Structures are given as structure tokens and as C-alpha cells.
Amino acid sequence: xxxxxxxxxxxxxxxxxxxxxxxxxxxxxxxxxxxxxxxxxxxxxxxxxxxxxxxxxxxxxxxxxxxxxxxxxxxxxxxxxxxxxxxxxxxxxxxxxxxxxxxxxxxxxxxxxxxxxxxxxxxxxxxxxxxxxxxxxxxxxxxxxxxxxxxxxxxxxxxxxxxxxxxxxxxxxxxxxxxxxxxxxxxxxxxxxxxx
Numbered sequence: 329x330x331x332x333x334x335x336x337x338x339x340x341x342x343x344x345x346x347x348x349x350x351x352x353x354x355x356x357x358x359x360x361x362x363x364x365x366x367x368x369x370x371x372x373x374x375x376x377x378x379x380x381x382x383x384x385x386x387x388x389x390x391x392x393x394x395x396x397x398x399x400x401x402x403x404x405x406x407x408x409x410x411x412x413x414x415x416x417x418x419x420x421x422x423x424x425x426x427x428x429x430x431x432x433x434x435x436x437x438x439x440x441x442x443x444x445x446x447x448x449x450x451x452x453x454x455x456x457x458x459x460x461x462x463x464x465x466x467x468x469x470x471x472x473x474x475x476x477x478x479x480x481x482x483x484x485x486x487x488x489x490x491x492x493x494x495x496x497x498x499x500x501x502x503x504x505x506x507x508x509x510x511x512x513x514x515x516x517x518x519x520x521x522x523x524x
Contacts, residue, residue, distance in 0.1 A: 336423065338394050340354055348483045349483055351480040367381040374405050390507070391415070403453055403454025423465060427476055427480070429464055437464070465496075
């Protein structure tokens with residue numbers, strides 16, 4: 329499996345109505361990676377669109393994927409793609425929104441539970457493992473009494489939109505670093521306090 333590609337899955341909901349919402353930040357990150365690779369997405373039989381390539385010549389091979397299903401049934405496409413490309417769990421990176429992390433922060437981990445995130449819950453159920461890597465892209469908690477389910481389906485605020493490109497770029501950088509230098513090195517960069 330040494331030459332297995334990295335399967336990078338951006339979670340979200342399909343269609344233009346959801347494209348700019350907080351729940352779709354994972355897909356925004358995968359779009360950024362595709363732009364860096366100069367690769368375009370094509371329909372895959374696993375009910376996803378995929379873009380393949382390398383970010384640097386001779387570097388790791390990537391399969392970038394966006395499921396065409398709704399968030400809470402992401403597991404089928406992820407499992408189908410992992411099997412199709414022969415990707416073990418430790419080469420699957422799931423990029424998703426995270427309520428428990430402040431907006432504009434990125435946190436990385438491997439394994440663990442789903443923390444109430446329905447996309448992760450379905451991926452764990454469909455693949456039979458929680459050992460995949462996660463790039464957790466912070467969207468913060470909803471204000472006041474707003475329900476989390478409503479909050480994640482709303483577009484980013486104007487202030488958030490101003491710094492959203494930085495958040496997306498950081499998460500894309502994290503994916504690159506995990507693949508090139510490993511999870512620990514990536515965590516050391518993204519979990520350390522930022523110098524201002």
C-alpha cells in the first residue's frame with residue numbers, strides 16, 4: 329500500500345443552494361486543492377465527483393472527492409472510492425466543518441468518534457472504521473439560541489467571508505502537510521499558538 333494515493337474527501341451538501349454555507353467548507357477546501365493541482369472534477373460511479381493529480385511533481389498522488397449525496401449519507405461514496413482506488417483508512421483524509429472549534433482555526437486528528445457530526449457518523453458506519461484522518465475546519469458555535477442544524481446551513485457572515493479564503497487555504501495546506509510530512513508535523517504547525 330506504499331504507493332496508495334491519498335483520498336481527500338470534502339464534506340458538504342450538493343447543489344448551489346448549499347455551496348456557500350458553513351456545512352460546505354470541506355468542499356471549499358477540496359476545490360482549493362483542485363485549483364492548486366490544476367485538475368478538474370469528473371463524475372465517478374461511486375456517486376461523487378473526483379479530481380486526480382499531484383500537488384508537486386514527484387509528490388504524493390491525490391484523489392480529491394466531493395460526494396454527490398447529502399452530508400448525512402456521505403459514507404457510501406467514501407467507502408466506494410476507498411475500495412475503487414485501494415486506499416487504506418490511514419490514507420483517507422476527511423475535511424469537514426467543526427462547531428467545537430473557533431472560526432478560522434484548523435485542527436487535525438486521526439480516529440476518534442463522530443462528535444455528533446452526521447457526515448462522520450455515516451462514514452464510520454459505511455467504512456467500518458474510524459481510523460481515517462480528519463481536517464477539522466472551525467466554524468464556531470451558533471449565536472444566541474440558534475440551533476446548530478440551522479447555523480451550519482447558513483452562509484458565512486460578512487466578517488467571516490472576509491477571512492474565509494485564509495481558513496480554506498490553511499486547511500488545504502494542512503492536507504498537503506499531512507501527505508508530505510505526516511500527521512504529527514502537520515499538528516505541530518497548525519495546533520501551535522499563532523504568532524501575530
